[in-house]
Amino acid sequence: MPLKYIFVSGGVISGLGKGVTAASIAFLLKSSGFKVTLIKCENYLNVDAGTINPIEHGDPFLCEDGTEADMDIGTYEKFLAKNMHRHNFMTMGQVYQTVIDRERRFEYQGEDVEAIPHITNEIQERVKNAAKKDAAEIVIVELGGTVGEYQNLFYYEANRIIALHHPNDVIHVHVSYLPTPSHLGEPKTKPTQQSVRALNSMGIQPDFIVARSEKPLDKRRRDRFSLFCNMRPEDIISSPDAQTVYEVPIQYNDQGILQKICEKLSLPYKEPDLSEWKKLIAQVKSRKTKEITIAIVGKYFATGEYQIRDSYAALMDAIEHASWPNNVTVKTKWIDAEKVEKEGVEKYISNCDGIIVPIGWGERGALGMIQAASYARKMKIPYLGLCYGMQLACVAFARDVIGWKDADTQENNDQTPHPVIHLMPAQEEIMERGAYGGTMRLGAWDAIVKKGTIAYDAYDKHNWFINKEKGLTSERHRHRFEFNDQFLSDFEKNGFVIAARSVVENLVEIIELPRSVHPFYLGTQGHPEYKSRPISPHPLFVEFIKACFTKISS
Numbered sequence: 001m002p003l004k005y006i007f008v009s010g011g012v013i014s015g016l017g018k019g020v021t022a023a024s025i026a027f028l029l030k031s032s033g034f035k036v037t038l039i040k041c042e043n044y045l046n047v048d049a050g051t052i053n054p055i056e057h058g059d060p061f062l063c064e065d066g067t068e069a070d071m072d073i074g075t076y077e078k079f080l081a082k083n084m085h086r087h088n089f090m091t092m093g094q095v096y097q098t099v100i101d102r103e104r105r106f107e108y109q110g111e112d113v114e115a116i117p118h119i120t121n122e123i124q125e126r127v128k129n130a131a132k133k134d135a136a137e138i139v140i141v142e143l144g145g146t147v148g149e150y151q152n153l154f155y156y157e158a159n160r161i162i163a164l165h166h167p168n169d170v171i172h173v174h175v176s177y178l179p180t181p182s183h184l185g186e187p188k189t190k191p192t193q194q195s196v197r198a199l200n201s202m203g204i205q206p207d208f209i210v211a212r213s214e215k216p217l218d219k220r221r222r223d224r225f226s227l228f229c230n231m232r233p234e235d236i237i238s239s240p241d242a243q244t245v246y247e248v249p250i251q252y253n254d255q256g257i258l259q260k261i262c263e264k265l266s267l268p269y270k271e272p273d274l275s276e277w278k279k280l281i282a283q284v285k286s287r288k289t290k291e292i293t294i295a296i297v298g299k300y301f302a303t304g305e306y307q308i309r310d311s312y313a314a315l316m317d318a319i320e321h322a323s324w325p326n327n328v329t330v331k332t333k334w335i336d337a338e339k340v341e342k343e344g345v346e347k348y349i350s351n352c353d354g355i356i357v358p359i360g361w362g363e364r365g366a367l368g369m370i371q372a373a374s375y376a377r378k379m380k381i382p383y384l385g386l387c388y389g390m391q392l393a394c395v396a397f398a399r400d401v402i403g404w405k406d407a408d409t410q411e412n413n414d415q416t417p418h419p420v421i422h423l424m425p426a427q428e429e430i431m432e433r434g435a436y437g438g439t440m441r442l443g444a445w446d447a448i449v450k451k452g453t454i455a456y457d458a459y460d461k462h463n464w465f466i467n468k469e470k471g472l473t474s475e476r477h478r479h480r481f482e483f484n485d486q487f488l489s490d491f492e493k494n495g496f497v498i499a500a501r502s503v504v505e506n507l508v509e510i511i512e513l514p515r516s517v518h519p520f521y522l523g524t525q526g527h528p529e530y531k532s533r534p535i536s537p538h539p540l541f542v543e544f545i546k547a548c549f550t551k552i553s554s
Helices: 018-031 071-080 092-104 115-133 150-165 190-201 219-229 245-254 257-264 275-285 310-323 337-343 366-378 388-402 425-432 454-461 485-492 539-553
Strands: 004-010 036-042 089-091 138-143 170-177 208-213 236-240 290-298 328-336 354-357 383-386 419-423 441-449 472-479 481-483 497-502 508-512 521-524
Touching: 004 018, 004 150, 018 036, 018 071, 018 138, 018 170, 018 245, 018 257, 036 071, 036 115, 071 245, 071 310, 089 092, 092 115, 092 150, 115 138, 115 150, 138 150, 150 170, 170 190, 190 208, 190 219, 208 219, 219 236, 236 245, 245 257, 245 275, 290 310, 290 337, 290 366, 290 539, 310 328, 310 539, 328 337, 328 539, 337 366, 354 366, 354 388, 354 539, 366 383, 366 388, 383 388, 383 539, 388 419, 388 481, 388 485, 388 508, 388 521, 419 425, 441 454, 441 508, 454 497, 454 508, 454 521, 454 539, 481 508, 485 497, 521 539
Parallel strands: 004 138, 004 170, 036 089, 036 138, 170 208, 208 236, 290 328, 290 354, 354 383, 383 521
Antiparallel strands: 419 481, 441 472, 441 497, 497 508, 508 521
């Protein structure tokens, strides 16, 4: 069968849920037996998301192969239970760089290189390559940003050209927002009419509109869309706010979107198997018997006068996933590490049942994170340190227990006499030449976990080992600094436990305190949050949350 294409665009505002829409459609198609893949097209000129401040564009999602991508790639992995790779992520920076490099190698044979057709040709090739590498029958292409932006014009032009050459194999899904102004009390369709008109001006007529709104779409709004957007009423899909994004595929399926897609693409329709997914939704929506509060002491929450979730999107998802099998409601308290530094740790954390210190970079807020790690250790509050949170827990231990008040990470103080966290030797030359993009220790790395540790028991209990006999597991990494083995003996004789080491390079991967000293105190150099999925939550998060509510019970 010829390759089928589904393009997903957004209108009115960003952050509507194009990624959730694309992933939900992919999930339904996969559940119906089709081979499907996705590719996210980003507008920015960065080659990847690794050098972008998470406040600017959300938490970069880290793939198994080390790709630092947009967080929508994480949404795809969670819905499809399938790893995404470099070919599933495209930026305009990648496209421009490839075309310019080819021109410099004289691969265009003296032709004048232009945006059209050369940029649009490269976009088309990348879309087809993603489908080929994943052996897909259907490729879903999410177009970043919103319609009408100059940055993504060439993605839409590529969409138009593909549809021109494959008229029976392409559909376009437009996700748009229906605002409901409080002084009017009804949802307004005019913004979406304008975004569809912008689509039409580029030669694209949407096949479906996904109408994002607070409440379900009524007949009047559906009829208005049909009249002014030149569409059948049944092709307007209502997408009201849901308790969880994982309900969205069920919402879509109840409106027959899968059957309609199959009709438009001349595909055989088969009822999707949603039994396991419906069990998940029932678990999510079930009445919870316990409630806990977890403090997340980070440095990327604030944007002006507002706080944003997306800076730690994968972490928030992993906490959610782990709360469901524990039958617990988790409230997260977002705490600015700089405020902890200035105003004291007890003011912000004293009433919390668990503490997480997540990923971070640089000196700003580091002292607040160290104070949080110290407080969790002293007060026996369950603690989970992720990457930077693991490193700063080591610094806190060195200062408080070993007595090295000047101990630090070399990242923040390269003159400290006790650099308990230091730059990896392989990174020294890279840092000297300022090659920051895509040069960290990235992607999946195997590690051996020590028997009898909290980490080992968590991986074992949830069947997470790659090889149980060897205690072998694998986590995704994104760092330049590591635990300094020069100080290992001082740590271990003071009760510090090295729970895991990497197979390659023998680097410290997981640290913890013995159960006799602390109920749950663990730090991991890897990023378990990027591997958590709704149906298979990560064991370290599951056991951390269990420790939090066990503490309350006791």
